[in-house]
Amino acid sequence: MRKNFESKSLLELYQYLHLPVDLLDVTEGFTIFNLKDVGFTLPYQSASYRPNFFSFLFVKEGSGKYTIDELTFEVKPHSVYFTNPSNYRTFSWTHIEDICLITFDEAFLKNYISKEIYDNFPFLLTETVKPQVVSDAFFQSVEGIYKQIQQEYLGKAEAKYPIIGHLLAILLYKIKEHIWQDYNPIYEGNRSSQIVISFKRLLEKHYRDLNNGNVEVVFKVQDYADAQHLHPNYLSNVIKSKTGKPIVTWIAEKTLVEAKTLLQRSTISIKEITYKLGFSETAHFSNFFKKHTGTSPVQYRKAHLL
Structure with a gap:
């Protein structure tokens, strides 16, 4: 494996890591699935890579670690983890029971949500942040949304991706309000x-x-x-x-x-x-x-x- 792998999509990353890719459809720069369906051999440790896409992890039940540059974060049950296209990182898993991964690129955000995506969701440009352990009530509220997104992703609706875009926007607004409501220094409209x-x-x-x-x-x-x-x-x-x-x-x-x-x-x-x-x-x-x-x-x- 190359030591400085640049990953343009999750499909490209999983191919690089020799992981199954049958769950992935990246024609529109978007993926969603549960990590338990990938078939990781645990404990799992990835090689180093630099992604060119955003990702959210919704960890209902599972544990592992993410390392970005020299910072290592533990991923625990009922946590939400966000990363953006930035520096090299690795991930490892010791337990996977129910972990939803959503990835999307900037083109998807601008095509299906807003061309001014960073005006509405400035936290997408946030520097490296640790996973946030959230309340049961909040996790349940976002779980309902990402499961609906997954249902649409697996479906054949003609307006599949516009629907996903609208649902993803709802998810982003909820996350923004709950986790990044006091995000500083960037304030909208300023x-x-x-x-x-x-x-x-x-x-x-x-x-x-x-x-x-x-x-x-x-x-x-x-x-x-x-x-x-x-x-x-x-x-x-x-x-x-x-x-x-x-x-x-x-x-x-x-x-x-x-x-x-x-x-x-x-x-x-x-x-x-x-x-x-x-x-x-x-x-x-x-x-x-x-x-x-x-x-x-x-x-x-x-x-x-x-």
Whole structure:
């Protein structure tokens, strides 16, 4: 298996992981099924992958772990777990009794819910969050919705996906109200919030493009400002006031994540990584990396190369 697998869909991921795919229909960028029907051999540990889709796990009865970058979360009964297209992760299962998995891509959201999907559901851009254990009453309310979605998914209705889109929107609204009602810093209808949303979207996309080789130059603050037709100082002030972190910290943290990923999961030279991440000299990259990790890129690679 490749060490830095990029998964465009759940079908592609399951093929990569050598898991059964007969439950999957990804013609519209959407899937839903119960993990108990997959036939995992437990305990199960996945290889590392980076998805290009969103996912929700509704764990009625089961247990396992998800690891994203260096953060590991336990998945427990009556929990809801959300992830978006972002960094490399792995998952493991020790017990699967009743766990519903829903995946969808951005195109599905925009085709069947709203072209302004992030305006209505800004939590879709949330940074990595741990699974949320919810009340019995709330779990039962969302269970009724996702079971109806699954029924439509398995059906043959001509309007199958528009119906699923409407039901998914109801599910997203319930989750937003129950789990992310106080989501900060992005608030709907606020210009500054939209700037943050656009910045975070571009930041994620840009580093995915860098990793995929679609672009070769790392964006600076000026580039992110130009993308929104803003003065860089204004963009910096908005990001700092809304998120509590300077824009250069956002960029540095994302650069560090990509550096660790490339050192762990690729065989390209440190010199190549240096230029890929926008540093003019290997010494500059090494100093940056050591400042944030306490170790050199060479030492980190030796200790963590997968």
